[in-house]
Amino acid sequence: MVQQGLRLVLSALSPSLVECRMSKVTQIPRLYRVREVSEIVGLSVRTIWLKVADKTFPAPMKIGKRAVAWREGDLQAWADGLQVKDAA
Numbered sequence: 001m002v003q004q005g006l007r008l009v010l011s012a013l014s015p016s017l018v019e020c021r022m023s024k025v026t027q028i029p030r031l032y033r034v035r036e037v038s039e040i041v042g043l044s045v046r047t048i049w050l051k052v053a054d055k056t057f058p059a060p061m062k063i064g065k066r067a068v069a070w071r072e073g074d075l076q077a078w079a080d081g082l083q084v085k086d087a088a
Contacts, residue, residue: 031069034060040075 038045051057058078060068 030072031061031063032072032075033067033069037070037075041079 032040034045034048037043037048041048043051048057052059058070058074060070063069
């Protein structure tokens with residue numbers, strides 16, 4: 001359920017990614033800043049950084065002197081690896 005929700009959100013935010021997979025044209029991957037990641041995955045900014053330090057969340061890449069961002073593919077791979085707990 002979480003995986004499907006994240007996939008839908010990521011697809012909605014980046015519809016060009018779907019088109020890119022269907023064509024042979026290479027596109028620049030979508031990058032997300034920490035606040036966007038927080039909104040997408042439903043974790044606080046602090047929790048994201050704690051999980052990065054614990055290596056339980058993908059590390060961001062440097063995009064500037066004092067700026068980092070996450071690749072869409074890294075977030076999708078993380079979401080695909082989550083195990084959904086039964087609500088029962």
